[in-house]
Amino acid sequence: MNKRNFIRFGIIFLVPLSFIISQCFHETKPSATSFNDPRGPQFAGSATCVSCHKNVSDDYLHSAHFQTSRLASPASVLGSFAPGSNIVKYNDSISVIMEKRDGGLYQACYVNGNLTQLQPFNIVFGFKRAETFLYWKDSYVYQLPVTYYTQLHQWANSPGYSEKRPYYTRMISEMCFECHSSNMKQIPPTQEQIDHKTIGLDKNTMMLSIDCERCHGPAAQHVTFQMQNPKNKQAMYITKLGGLSRSQRMDLCGVCHSGINQVAWSTFDFKPGDTLTKYFDSRFLNQVPDVTRIDVHGNQVGLLKGSKCYMQGKIECGTCHGMHDNGVKTVKMYSQICQSCHTDANHNVCKMTAQIGQPITSNCLDCHMPVRSSNSIVIHGAATQNAFYQARMHRIAIYPEETQKVMAMMKKMD
Ligand code: HEC
Ligand code: HEC
Numbered sequence: 001m002n003k004r005n006f007i008r009f010g011i012i013f014l015v016p017l018s019f020i021i022s023q024c025f026h027e028t029k030p031s032a033t034s035f036n037d038p039r040g041p042q043f044a045g046s047a048t049c050v051s052c053h054k055n056v057s058d059d060y061l062h063s064a065h066f067q068t069s070r071l072a073s074p075a076s077v078l079g080s081f082a083p084g085s086n087i088v089k090y091n092d093s094i095s096v097i098m099e100k101r102d103g104g105l106y107q108a109c110y111v112n113g114n115l116t117q118l119q120p121f122n123i124v125f126g127f128k129r130a131e132t133f134l135y136w137k138d139s140y141v142y143q144l145p146v147t148y149y150t151q152l153h154q155w156a157n158s159p160g161y162s163e164k165r166p167y168y169t170r171m172i173s174e175m176c177f178e179c180h181s182s183n184m185k186q187i188p189p190t191q192e193q194i195d196h197k198t199i200g201l202d203k204n205t206m207m208l209s210i211d212c213e214r215c216h217g218p219a220a221q222h223v224t225f226q227m228q229n230p231k232n233k234q235a236m237y238i239t240k241l242g243g244l245s246r247s248q249r250m251d252l253c254g255v256c257h258s259g260i261n262q263v264a265w266s267t268f269d270f271k272p273g274d275t276l277t278k279y280f281d282s283r284f285l286n287q288v289p290d291v292t293r294i295d296v297h298g299n300q301v302g303l304l305k306g307s308k309c310y311m312q313g314k315i316e317c318g319t320c321h322g323m324h325d326n327g328v329k330t331v332k333m334y335s336q337i338c339q340s341c342h343t344d345a346n347h348n349v350c351k352m353t354a355q356i357g358q359p360i361t362s363n364c365l366d367c368h369m370p371v372r373s374s375n376s377i378v379i380h381g382a383a384t385q386n387a388f389y390q391a392r393m394h395r396i397a398i399y400p401e402e403t404q405k406v407m408a409m410m411k412k413m414d
């Protein structure tokens, strides 16, 4: 039994259970007491925020955080089930076909034309660049072998999976849910489960989607107070994130954006203002991130902290990213943010400014935050191997090779 499971048995029994799945927050009559949140009475649930924070809530519905986990349905699974585009061929005899049957969605494995595995799409994880799918079997959750790569409009083997044959046996623990949802608890394991390292999950505790209170902390008291004192326009009983230190805000994002760490205590318990060292093994936290390895799971916090803009400047995640929006910005818009700090007045404009001239103002990223491709996804027979998963390097620095590439491109365009 690992330390993580052991430490965490204690808290499992304390969770009051009730069945609720937050798929989409319909506006409900704001009543702090009417909502039975599986996390406990200190939570109000996102639906209660809508009546007073309508703009934020409406925007948030379009964000990647809100969409990052949801129930599978023909509307939420973006890949095609049409014959011809619903197949991943592993080799001449093995393929997985995405099928609609018996009113559900399934990944069916065929070996020489014989059906050998058939499992349903139950839960969707991921949104912006990839959707991967989970299924329930008794109290266990497993990942399906085929993932949909949203921007390439293509089905292919799931990240980290062999491109040679499909597996239906990768068990998913509550760890994935800690970063991709609002709640999921383990069922206290039997000795047999501990011996076999299997982890049962309690469906009744599942709350899909990252909701408001994952970042803002439990807010039932805030809701109750503001409802009872409608004339009070001051926020009460809610942490003012703008008033925390930068390091505390970085830790809040770092709960999910410092790569995959060994976590000693459930990060569902993290509240704004907490420090990550309480949850993560400090040996991992203090490791300098490997800038050569790009995975589906990046360590933007560690990388940004290693940038001079962070060490000598006041940059943080919120300098570039909105907290509640759909995250759509052009390269030019990001470059304008760079130029809010890098100005003639501050004597820290790019050394290449004279050489490049005016065009430099519209693209600082490709030289200083280059796009990197992941090699954790290898696709059988794919022509566009490198394009399957790409990420922006969050260590803002000077990359001589990227500069050469960009300069060569510019020359071509002249
Ligand atoms: C009955 C009305 C009401 C409800 C319901 C409500 N709030 Fe608020 N909230 C307010 C008022 C009033 C303020 C202060 C003015 C403002 O910032 O909009 C506020 C401010 C805030 C702030 C800003 C705090 C700061 O100053 O930085 C946050 C964050 C917040 N609420 C989160 C939530 C969340 C999350 C929910 C749902 C769980 C929620 N609120 C539900 C009335 C409400
Ligand atoms: C509970 C975990 C969690 C926390 C806390 C969290 N994130 Fe995320 N974030 C995610 C996940 C999961 C995704 C991937 C969404 C998807 O499926 O596309 C994501 C995606 C993003 C993206 C990419 C969105 C896009 O539109 O492409 C940005 C930017 C981001 N997060 C910034 C932040 C910042 C800034 C904070 C801190 C204020 C933060 N996140 C806190 C889990 C989290």
Ligand code: HEC
Residues within 6 Å of the ligand: 125, 126, 127, 128, 129, 130, 131, 132, 143, 172, 175, 176, 177, 178, 179, 180, 255, 256, 257, 258, 259, 260, 261, 295, 296, 297, 298, 299, 391
């Ligand atoms: C430590 C937090 C964390 C854990 C644990 C985690 N994820 Fe993620 N996941 C993220 C974040 C944050 C992103 C956004 C991309 C990034 O960070 O580069 C993401 C991205 C993804 C994506 C791609 C979504 C997109 O559109 O970008 C998939 C699919 C995914 N995760 C599945 C999983 C599965 C399955 C597990 C469990 C095996 C898991 N994740 C565990 C935080 C986490």
Ligand code: HEC
Residues within 6 Å of the ligand: 046, 049, 053, 056, 057, 060, 065, 210, 211, 212, 213, 214, 215, 216, 241, 242, 243, 318, 323, 324
């Ligand atoms: C990924 C983390 C995250 C999530 C999820 C999130 N917020 Fe926020 N929110 C923030 C941060 C960080 C700030 C502070 C920005 C600042 O002051 O720099 C903020 C600010 C606010 C504010 C005050 C400023 C403003 O923009 O009006 C309100 C109100 C608020 N959030 C409500 C909500 C509600 C309601 C939800 C759910 C629909 C929600 N938030 C979901 C991170 C988050």
Ligand code: HEC
Residues within 6 Å of the ligand: 308, 309, 310, 312, 313, 314, 315, 316, 319, 334, 335, 337, 338, 339, 340, 341, 342, 348, 364, 365, 368, 369, 396, 397, 398
């Ligand atoms: C909040 C202010 C701020 C923002 C925004 C910002 N920087 Fe910086 N950056 C700094 C400071 C401060 C330094 C270090 C001292 C100096 O050069 O002034 C720095 C240093 C750098 C360096 C030198 C790095 C090295 O390793 O020598 C580069 C390159 C750089 N920034 C590029 C960028 C780019 C590109 C962006 C936008 C993607 C950006 N910065 C956004 C404040 C900022």
Ligand code: HEC
Residues within 6 Å of the ligand: 253, 257, 298, 300, 301, 302, 304, 315, 316, 317, 318, 319, 320, 321, 327, 329, 334, 337, 365, 369, 390, 391, 392, 393, 394
């Ligand atoms: C200097 C601006 C800047 C800062 C600061 C910044 N980001 Fe980003 N981030 C970007 C850009 C640019 C992209 C690429 C967006 C796109 O392609 O649309 C990005 C993309 C992302 C993504 C999607 C995956 C990827 O790498 O493309 C995540 C997740 C993310 N940022 C999280 C964070 C977190 C967490 C922080 C704070 C630790 C942070 N970012 C700070 C500029 C920034």
Ligand code: HEC
Residues within 6 Å of the ligand: 335, 338, 339, 342, 348, 349, 350, 351, 352, 360, 361, 362, 363, 364, 365, 366, 367, 368, 398, 399, 400, 402, 403, 406, 407
């Ligand atoms: C074609 C690639 C390229 C582009 C585009 C580019 N840079 Fe640079 N930048 C470089 C290189 C290379 C250096 C190092 C030059 C040197 O030391 O002689 C540099 C240096 C810098 C420095 C460090 C200056 C110092 O005094 O140490 C900053 C800050 C910077 N760039 C910011 C920016 C910003 C902001 C933009 C967008 C407006 C930008 N860069 C666009 C390649 C580029």
